Amino acid sequence: MPKEIKQLDETACKILEILERDARISISELASRIGLSAPSTTERVRKLEQDGIITGFTVEINPKALGYILEAIVRVKPSPGNLHVVEQLILNEPRFTSCDKVTGEDCFVTRIYLKDVSELDDLLDPLHEKAMTNTSIVKASPIKNRMVPLR
Known part of the structure; x- marks a missing residue:
């Protein structure tokens, strides 16, 4: 049975857009950019991982x-x-x-x-x-x- 499709709010979209450009960004910098506290940002990122939306953080090689x-x-x-x-x-x-x-x-x-x-x-x-x-x-x-x- 397919997993429930998640609807992303504006904050989740911002998190994903920022992480897509720079997966190595610190949580404090990410929190600053999206306007949340570091603990709240950590929890939001963790939730995106648990929901299977974020599946990993990678390195890009030239x-x-x-x-x-x-x-x-x-x-x-x-x-x-x-x-x-x-x-x-x-x-x-x-x-x-x-x-x-x-x-x-x-x-x-x-x-x-x-x-x-x-x-x-x-x-x-x-x-x-x-x-x-x-x-x-x-x-x-x-x-x-x-x-x-x-x-």
């Missing part, structure tokens, strides 16, 4: 700073009977940084980062025995990890 100069989207269409085998190959390869199971002609849409385009064949060759792939190099990402509308 792949280019680590030498990954190319990002690619790889659409994967397993051959008949190989869906689970291909999924396991993707799960076991750490260079796949995201993977979505999708409807339509492809079964998986993945993202990978590469230090050089020559890595592409080594990465995808194990899949080619079990699937067809279609690769697009990402030129730019005008929207990256945008938060869903809160209202």
Whole structure:
């Protein structure tokens, strides 16, 4: 049974918007920005976590700073009977940084980062025995990890 959908008040929306921009903000600074006391703010954040709205606080890493100069989207269409085998190959390869199971002609849409385009064949060759792939190099990402509308 689905969990009850929560309606967010203005304060909760402000908290989420601020934390989305800077998850490392101190509780005292967050409290100051939303106009509540630190204990009240702590309780509001804790409630958002308990309700499953906040699921974690993360760090964002710049792949280019680590030498990954190319990002690619790889659409994967397993051959008949190989869906689970291909999924396991993707799960076991750490260079796949995201993977979505999708409807339509492809079964998986993945993202990978590469230090050089020559890595592409080594990465995808194990899949080619079990699937067809279609690769697009990402030129730019005008929207990256945008938060869903809160209202």
